[in-house]
Amino acid sequence: MAIKKTTKSNLITIAILIIIYIVCQILIATGSMSNLMKGLLVPLCYYSIMAVSLNLTVGILGELSLGHAGFMCIGAFASSFFSKTMVDVIGNTFIRFTLAIIIGALSAALFGMIIGVAVLRLRGDYLAIVTLAFGEIIKNVINVLYIGIDRNGLHFSMQDSMSLNLLEDGEAILNGPRGITGTPKNATFTIAIILLILTYVIITNLVNSRSGRAIMAIRDNRIAAETMGIPITRFKILAFSISAGLAGVAGVLYSHNISTLTATPKNFGYNMSIMILVFVVLGGIGNLRGSIIAAVILTLLPEYLRFMQDYRMLIYAVVLIALMIFNWNPTCIQWRENHSLKNYLPMFFKKEKEGL
Amino acid sequence: MKMKRMFGLLLVLSLVVASFAACGTKEGGSGGNDKFYIGGMGPLTGDAASYGLHVKWSAEIAVEEINAAGGINGKQIEFRFEDDEHDPEKAVNAYNNLKDWGLQVVMGAVTSGPSVAVAEETKNDNMFMITPSGSAPAVVKYDNAFQVCFSDPNQGSASAKYISDKGLATKVAVIYDSSEVYSSGIYEKFASEAKNSNFEIVAAEAFTADSKSDFAVQLQKAKDSGAELVFLPIYYQQAVLILTQANDMGYKPIFFGCDGLDGILGVENFDTALAEDVMLLTPFAADAQDEKTQNFVAKFKEAHNEVPNQFGADAYDAIYILKEALEAGNVTPDMSTSDITEALKKEITQLNFDGLTGAGMTWKATGEVNKEPKAVIIKDGAYTLFD
Numbered sequence: 001m002a003i004k005k006t007t008k009s010n011l012i013t014i015a016i017l018i019i020i021y022i023v024c025q026i027l028i029a030t031g032s033m034s035n036l037m038k039g040l041l042v043p044l045c046y047y048s049i050m051a052v053s054l055n056l057t058v059g060i061l062g063e064l065s066l067g068h069a070g071f072m073c074i075g076a077f078a079s080s081f082f083s084k085t086m087v088d089v090i091g092n093t094f095i096r097f098t099l100a101i102i103i104g105a106l107s108a109a110l111f112g113m114i115i116g117v118a119v120l121r122l123r124g125d126y127l128a129i130v131t132l133a134f135g136e137i138i139k140n141v142i143n144v145l146y147i148g149i150d151r152n153g154l155h156f157s158m159q160d161s162m163s164l165n166l167l168e169d170g171e172a173i174l175n176g177p178r179g180i181t182g183t184p185k186n187a188t189f190t191i192a193i194i195l196l197i198l199t200y201v202i203i204t205n206l207v208n209s210r211s212g213r214a215i216m217a218i219r220d221n222r223i224a225a226e227t228m229g230i231p232i233t234r235f236k237i238l239a240f241s242i243s244a245g246l247a248g249v250a251g252v253l254y255s256h257n258i259s260t261l262t263a264t265p266k267n268f269g270y271n272m273s274i275m276i277l278v279f280v281v282l283g284g285i286g287n288l289r290g291s292i293i294a295a296v297i298l299t300l301l302p303e304y305l306r307f308m309q310d311y312r313m314l315i316y317a318v319v320l321i322a323l324m325i326f327n328w329n330p331t332c333i334q335w336r337e338n339h340s341l342k343n344y345l346p347m348f349f350k351k352e353k354e355g356l
Numbered sequence: 357m358k359m360k361r362m363f364g365l366l367l368v369l370s371l372v373v374a375s376f377a378a379c380g381t382k383e384g385g386s387g388g389n390d391k392f393y394i395g396g397m398g399p400l401t402g403d404a405a406s407y408g409l410h411v412k413w414s415a416e417i418a419v420e421e422i423n424a425a426g427g428i429n430g431k432q433i434e435f436r437f438e439d440d441e442h443d444p445e446k447a448v449n450a451y452n453n454l455k456d457w458g459l460q461v462v463m464g465a466v467t468s469g470p471s472v473a474v475a476e477e478t479k480n481d482n483m484f485m486i487t488p489s490g491s492a493p494a495v496v497k498y499d500n501a502f503q504v505c506f507s508d509p510n511q512g513s514a515s516a517k518y519i520s521d522k523g524l525a526t527k528v529a530v531i532y533d534s535s536e537v538y539s540s541g542i543y544e545k546f547a548s549e550a551k552n553s554n555f556e557i558v559a560a561e562a563f564t565a566d567s568k569s570d571f572a573v574q575l576q577k578a579k580d581s582g583a584e585l586v587f588l589p590i591y592y593q594q595a596v597l598i599l600t601q602a603n604d605m606g607y608k609p610i611f612f613g614c615d616g617l618d619g620i621l622g623v624e625n626f627d628t629a630l631a632e633d634v635m636l637l638t639p640f641a642a643d644a645q646d647e648k649t650q651n652f653v654a655k656f657k658e659a660h661n662e663v664p665n666q667f668g669a670d671a672y673d674a675i676y677i678l679k680e681a682l683e684a685g686n687v688t689p690d691m692s693t694s695d696i697t698e699a700l701k702k703e704i705t706q707l708n709f710d711g712l713t714g715a716g717m718t719w720k721a722t723g724e725v726n727k728e729p730k731a732v733i734i735k736d737g738a739y740t741l742f743d
Contacts, residue, residue: 034452034456035452035453035455035456036449036452036453036455036456038452039448039449039451039452039477040449040452043445043449140564140566143534143535143564144534160534160540160543160544160547161544162544162547162548176534176540177534177535177536177537177540178492178537178540178541179469181472181494182494182497185476254445258444258445258448258473258476259472259473259475259476260444260469260472260473260476260494262444262469262537264442264443264469265565266402266441266442266443267443267444267445303449303453306438306439306450306453310400312401312439313401
């Protein structure tokens, strides 16, 4: 019975995502969607993927990771590099982009595994600090990497783009702090929403599987889990690298949605990692649907507050605090329960009212 | 319980989705406009905020002047500037938001990364874009984008040529910010140009955004290598520290910089005596004696109690360049965005524009500006033209 309930809940989430997708497509087709919103559709999907995948680490595995943006960064750069070099070789956009997604996910998962082996021996605060450091290291290493390509093959340097010694026909693809420019813009809303649904399915399936129960057992009581014979490190690394790989997918969408890719503190620094963590905490730790909703609301908010001009970020912070209190303060939860219309009206009608 | 809360949130979500539809009705800037809708985006918050603010304020001054004098072809300008937080992703959002407002011409973005991202979008929409200060070459990759400032490689080669032609030094050290697009762009071109010059680079020391407070190591290396001139293709915030630390070390080479050094005299608690004899290639000097500059600087100071920097001057010019090109093409605001773009693309290559940042500015179809760099030297705490 319990399993059935979760399956139902998962199907509802997927159905909602599909409905939103259809509504958006209708709005676009009839020309009634604003340009701002059209431009935000893909970002909303990749931020949701980020939030859902971090929820796997924070909510399901129960470890605090502050370096999630680092994995996004790896996925973004690896896939962008691939697309840029292969743009003339593989003409078919679909095949190229699919490969790019796989490459982004695998390289991020690989780094997740490498970092996981080193890091997951630590617990609690220490783990948080080390993941934070790894996130920064990834960003800084990419900022000193120069990779170019010419007819002799690839050239690497950590000095500057001149020491690549490229031939006349060569091109510096990854140009240190200037990053990669001119990634083909392949990410569409359709692909993004499919990836989001896929991410959701992967994580819910993992959670409801044998491995998932083992992971949650580790979270709930490490010693008991170990006594039961659960290989702790293995499951921790499994969860951590899946989470990293999915963040890599978000990175692929990010880099293929914007033509310039640089690893700045703004987009791949710890600020971003913490922002993703905020999505997770606000949406509810361990609650995947909540993560998506929080990611959507908190990404839209600063854009829709643009009319506030200089007060935009101030209002954003205030709204964030208010939302946190509204969501998690016991008094607020009590109040919402008391004022719920569920008791009086049919369920579906109630939904309409509550939101108003 | 949990389900219920989720439903509530979902409903909020669907309402938000519904609201997009509501505000989506005011679409596009094509047809029926009685005003020119010019918009820009730049960092108004965060580290690079001073650049964005100066661009915004200066452009507003120019728009006010033009509107007071009767507008462009008799039509007023509506100007709006959005925050992009120095982030390409946010810059695209800002651009889309401006499009909903009715944007016809882009005057932005302020920094390079966002400019590249916005250029990609304007290309798709065929919208004319002139960036006051996005100096990376990738910004003007497409035919609809133009620059007011020098491109980074141009500054690098101009600096190398200047040092070489004037015989300022035979041994040159460079201190640059390898994590900054602007700085490394200039440095690389400078270094490759130096190979054909009569000086040699004896030390090239980099620092990054994470280590930009102590320059003792870099300065010591420059000193040990016997460099007579230190080239600083960096922003003035770090240059101030370098000058102070070099003075403490008793190292007194010639310091030579690019337009990023502009603003150095306005730094609080900085002893401007240390900047004495510093040379910089900049298209704009706030205390130039011509009437245009003085008028602009006076208005800017009055409104914002600050001395405008080169970014501001570029933005002020950008608005006037748009005005001249729009007038030359007899463009009216009720034309479609695409027609305006085509007209501007044609007219700007025929302009010969005299502005704050240079006289006789011309553009090729590639989008790069052609203007003379001015070398100024700081004497008694003020810029003096150096020749």
